[in-house]
Amino acid sequence: MIHGIINIQKKAGFTSHDVVAKLRGILHQKKIGHTGTLDPDATGVLPVCLGKGTKVCDMLTDRDKVYETVLLLGKETDTQDISGQVQKVCDTSGVTVQQVEAAIKSFAGNIWQMPPMYSAIKVNGKKLYELAREGKEVERKKRQVTIHGLRILKMELPRVWMEVSCSKGTYIRTLCHDIGAKLQTGGCMESLKRTRVGEFSLEESLTLEKVEALAKEGRLDSCLIPVDRLFLKYPGKTAQKGMEKALRNGNPIPVGCVTPKEESKEEPVIRLYEASGVFMGIYEKKETWYKPIKLFFDTQDPGSV
Secondary structure, eight states: OOOEEEEEEEOTTOOHHHHHHHHHHHHTOSOEEESSOOOTTOEEEEEEEEGGGGGGHHHHHTSOEEEEEEEEETEEETTSBTTSOEEEEOOOTTOOHHHHHHHHHTTOEEEEEOOOSSSSOEETTEEHHHHHHTTOOOOOOOEEEEEEEEEEEEEETTEEEEEEEEOTTOOHHHHHHHHHHHTTSOEEEEEEEEEEETTEEGGGOBOHHHHHHHHHTTOGGGGOBOGGGGGTTSOEEEEOTTOHHHHHTTOOEEGGGEEESSOOOOOSEEEEEOTTSOEEEEEEEETTEEEEEEEOOBTTBOSOO
16 A cells, blocks of 8 residues: 655645545545535646555644635625626726735635535535525635735736635635625636645645556656654654554653654654654643654554554
8 A cells, every 4th residue: 555645736626535536546445535615617737645644644734724716706695606696796997906915915814604515514414505595595604815925916906816825724715705895896816826734735736647647657756745844843753663552552652662763852732753763643742751642554554554
């Protein structure tokens, strides 16, 4: 089984599930998971986890993200993006560049968003977009999200090109809709490209075609990101020989049986490796023991992750 993470560059027309299904066919492996849904029309970074890497899917979903989007003023749709049914059209000729800039800047920081009906959020066990397709609208609660940065890249009204850095759970199409509402012109998202998820950038991403070519050439390792790379902020340490059984049973390890893997300051949380170099997991120091926080080994497959 293949273990690690591949930074996929998703094309338009593919769902996140389509990407996973395609990779399962390319790699002949079922244990694959994506790290957060991208709409079919959206493009860009989609980290995909393989084997033991699936244990970090939830952690990557929680990472901050960066998007490039085009806001189209003067039009509102039921999906809040250009693919939806038009509900309102407004004249934008009276809107100035200064007004648009001020409206956009007002959304920086902590804001409240109403999740759109066309989203994967579940209400009473049913996804909102399923209800929306049935013509139903249900009450939703606003959620607080954080817009770390909003940068206008270009403005040719009624279109505005923006870069948005934000927390998890942020709906960029809702942001576009809300900016349009503030300007009283209406607005929707015309396009969306995700350029970063945590440490994964668009520049380092690979298309499915490139991954397939590397797999056929036997060079898949060149695009696999090992799981422990996600935890480089924690110092690496190695358990002494003889600790293998305790490690694989998930037991705490005595502090005296752990040696530095690299020069670093003392930290309560560490990356811990077997003497053979296999990454075992993240451990926290509790008095005279290192206790596991999250383990990344598989007793059925002792190979390195």
